[in-house]
Amino acid sequence: MAEWTDYLASHRDQFLTELLDFLRIPSISSLPEHAEDIQQAAKWVASRMKKAGIEEVQIMPTEGHPVVYGEWLHAPDKPTIMIYGHFDTQPVDPLDKWETSPFKPVIRNGRVYARGASDDKGNMLIPILAIEALLASEGVLPVNVKCFFEGQEEIGSPDIPLLVEEHKDAFACDLVISADGLQWREDQPAIFLGFKGMCALQVDVKGPGHDLHSGIYGGAVQNPLHALVHLLDSMHDGDGRVLVEGFYDTVKPLSDSDRRQISAVPFDESEYKEALGISDIFGEVGYNTHERAWARPTLEINGVWGGFQEEGVKAVIPSEAHGKITCRLVADQDPADILALLETHIKCHTPIGVAMTTQRLSSFAYPYVMPSDYPGNQAVHEVLETLYGKAPYYVRLGGTLPICSHFRDILGAYTIMFGFCLEDERIHAPNEHFRLTSFDRGQTAYGMLLHKLGEYDTL
């Protein structure tokens, strides 16, 4: 093996200690009270990048959470690769479902448990460590590298497009490699060709001016909870189709070739049900599970609340009721158009006796698909095949990386996902974790990929 892999092996314990330090910072981007923690995480990242030998490291402020940028540009005539990742995390609730505290990382059975372990701090640290190993062992990198690590991915990166636009010369690159991604299986790599767009909305139902006694007023006034469940139920039929008028109008139907590519990826229904703890699969009629999750638009209720939620009985008609909705979109759905359709739907489904208002929430992203024959994919294909001993599948992802369409639209560069999360690692849920074997494999993979990309003059 090369000298740089020896470097990774000999620094293994130190890197793990550093990962645990990174995971202790509660950098939840959606909760205003954690804004200072995001700043602290940014400082940690900047400091770690400098230590790795990355140059011109700076924390770039935005209207919201910052970006940490750094570069190494001493490979003339070689492509310029921008490495992307994020150091913010999802919230932690329901906190009582965590076996250990989300920001006190612990290692159990070769996995590190913490919020952000897999999405995305563990993954984001990997390329920094690979760069350090290459620079320490070889003195140079095989390509020019720019690092772009952001603190607002989990809220839809609202300030990133403007920042990228304002510094588009500084960020110019041939290809973006995203460290925010999945392995297909521990023994099976994949290349991710597309992911969904997103938009999010909160609906607030307002009825009586104050909570009412449900004995004295029950049946005689509109109950905001009745209005809420009626509205939310009106958004799907019993076959899993979205009933918001116009929702599917701009959706590109799946081609035969799309369906063949998706069918080439094995799907084990029993294994899937067991992993999720569900009795049956369910979704839009006419599509299989992979098609639903990867290539069909969805509307999901993410939260509802109103009235009494404690133990026992409180005989109340609440004054208010609330719901949160996100849609995941596919080409060519425009998230702004979908929000407008939702708002119209809500207006048309407001019953007598209550008012409904909507708030557009900050998660907003266009759907993204890249051509499977893009040259950058070939380099990734070769590295993955060497590393796993198997050719990668070509798949899509139901999740959203809004940054990718911004890089495509502003910098003219495609984004290839190159991350090492696994599907069972409970990202966005209690007991998120990351395999230490993935942490090691990722470092090797990045070293190999940078060398492989160095064999190209252009991308």
Add this chain to the structure above:
Amino acid sequence: MAEWTDYLASHRDQFLTELLDFLRIPSISSLPEHAEDIQQAAKWVASRMKKAGIEEVQIMPTEGHPVVYGEWLHAPDKPTIMIYGHFDTQPVDPLDKWETSPFKPVIRNGRVYARGASDDKGNMLIPILAIEALLASEGVLPVNVKCFFEGQEEIGSPDIPLLVEEHKDAFACDLVISADGLQWREDQPAIFLGFKGMCALQVDVKGPGHDLHSGIYGGAVQNPLHALVHLLDSMHDGDGRVLVEGFYDTVKPLSDSDRRQISAVPFDESEYKEALGISDIFGEVGYNTHERAWARPTLEINGVWGGFQEEGVKAVIPSEAHGKITCRLVADQDPADILALLETHIKCHTPIGVAMTTQRLSSFAYPYVMPSDYPGNQAVHEVLETLYGKAPYYVRLGGTLPICSHFRDILGAYTIMFGFCLEDERIHAPNEHFRLTSFDRGQTAYGMLLHKLGEYDTL
């Protein structure tokens, strides 16, 4: 005026101070962590009864919260009246809607603000004070009196039927007067002939074994929130009728005479809407507001919750979702039968991919109606007419006093409501309050009523 009214007037400040002390005890019966506060409230009540001259005062334990009992039985050949009230309260949430702390009573604009001020501590204290005034001024009471104050009314009095049954000789009486009741208006009395029965149920929806990322799994698994809103919405049609099969089967239709009695009570729709802060009235087609609220059965959702409820976005399919339901019932609906119908409905509306379980909650009461020509009503009619200068309306109440059907069934005694709460006093809601004028008026009214009942040999 009689000497006993002078006694009330000269002790006004002291009685108010005592009311505030009583209101400071957070005796919430539905929350297990407040069990000790209920005991403390019981002790406070027992002590105050003894001070008034009530004899044989004792705290009677039950499996749950206790009853405080006392008596004064030195009026041979006179009727025996049992006075009923409760010293437990509703919970306080949403706490952030209270202008002042619910268990730190304050007086503003001649009203005392606190949880339980109107329902029922203020009202329950009134007869104790009236008895004290009569005994202090006249040495005797005009009738035999038994006091029965309980600590579990707000959870449906689950242990009371057994207690009454076990001590039915001790509790034997000709008539029950309930201090848990309403005035019609400040300037208009009413006699309450009936109130609704009740049953309560929680439904728990269980989907995936843990929360899922709504991008990766959205559209491919059943979302417990979708199942919940579909279930809950299936329980009503758009015209306010309950769609649970069999729900109306045993309901006695309103007679022409019932409808005439109800129509005799004025209803001002604008005033009603303004008081509640609603834009429109809404309810079951074919009935007016008083009929809906007083004489038709209802099904109300009292709470729903599941998934993410904080500020911002969390892209999650939650593992669980929950709803709380109460039904208010009219003759001849049996609450046990209605619970069984609800359970069947839920079973029939469980979609693929989730499990739904139900919990029967402890609020359980049979509907109750008393004949308007019952002699006890005549005594009350005369007292109210004297006190207000107007004849009382004969009305019903949408609320529930489960104790009344127990007294009717076990002791063979009717219950007449004789309370001084007013409809705008936000009982069961934030900023509950009680008018000090009502506190004074009630004391006078109880003195007059006990004298009037003393004119009867039998009831």
